[in-house]
Amino acid sequence: MSTIDVKVAAIEQVTTLVKHFTFVKEDGSVLPAFSGGSHVVISLSIGGRVHRNPYSLMGSPEDTSAYHISVRRQERSRGGSVYMHDNVTVGMQFKITYPVNLFSLAKKARKHILIAGGIGITPFMSQIADLERLGADYELHYAFRAPEHGAFAEKLNKTCGNRLHCYIDSVGERLDLSVLLGNQPLGTHVYVCGPNAMVVSVLEVARNFGWPENHVHIEQFLAPPIGEPFKIQLARSNKEIQVPADMSMLEAIEAAGVEADFLCRGGACGRCELQVLETDGALLHHDHFLTDAEKASCKKIMPCVSRAKCERLLLDI
């Protein structure tokens, strides 16, 4: 996969848990163009192991002199965000993928309802730049835990004015999805990025009100879960490899020197899908891509987030 060489131009502590990183090209040239909602995957070398984490681009798509991402510190995770917070300094060099958009705005929508929970605000930052430029009708509903965690509320207030609605959990403010989705004009699209419970609620409320599926857009990158170690066999490369507890199947495949396709690395896009040729155990599907029927068929697996409980799992790669 072709990558772009960038270096850290600036780091800003936005809240106690969120840091904002600015990347520029090492040779000072402009970065590739992107659309609102795009993300890049950053390669981090941590303790001799390569982590590849997806982050939404949050700058304006009109400005390609730099890419902006924000990272929330996740203590109980595999270490990518902690490394970004504690070890990354201005001037450090990284390889990132070209931007990919799995959360693009619906061009024909008459109105856009954006719903963000916590750090889920990031993909909306670039979308809002697009919506403002297009003069589109939109509302941003931004829920966060406490006033000090509303990372971008102030900045958004300047851009969005009365289109911004904040819900601060600590003072008892709640977003009522039934009210919000219950009386929107025809041609409205809803977008949600945030914690799983929020995404699930939006999907459920929209479905119950009879919103067509193609009017509901979600962005949810999962971090690969930590699990039990297991063994996999790669048919085409003729290798048997161990997947450690804190490594994803995709990372283990890459670490074994086998090139695998990927885009989001978060169970959303379906690019890394592998065919399961044989298995003697259970597949533990964690992705949002495969349908329930496909998951039950045990013929496909998303190695970026899914795991298995088995001795033998023969994959077509």
Add this chain to the structure above:
Amino acid sequence: MERGYWIRSKPVYTSLVWHEKATSHLVLTQDDGGMALLKLFQLKHPKQAINVLYANNPSSKVNYAKTLEKVVPEGLQIFNTEQEVLCAFNDVLPTMFMGLRLYVAGSESFIWSVSECAKAHGIEDADIMKELTGTLARTVYCVHCKAITHDITTNIGKCCGCGRMLFVRDHFSRRLGAYMGLMVDAESPGVLPEIEEIYP
């Protein structure tokens, strides 16, 4: 035609059934679409509000309007022309909310006229349930003169704009609501394959 051959733009029509999840329902039908409407009301009625716009054809063999008045419990409006149905539809759309489910039954040209109105309000054609009734007659777009000829029932039809004999393809434009037609005898003028009625 080879088995398994399929032009992806060719629309797929189904039978109308009520959506279970909705905030309201709006059904647009025309002429023989009356039968699809009667079948729809044979099913368990949804709890939410229902509105029905029907374009009656007085010269039709079956008087669906009379039966519909008995069967449709609420929200039935009967019109004399398709155009009146489309006008009523245009008037009601701005007052509707997400969760409105749309159903349409009738000729292919009626179905895509409805879809075109809906599109102006941000409703995609995939969001509309469609049943084709009465006739398979095709609207055909001439790729040479760009004229649109209605009600072609044969594999080859004469363009109303330039008079060329057009082979009617399965390539369908949702925007125009028409199939692609291209000159069938361009290479050997006057030599035409047999003309058969295949879209009665």
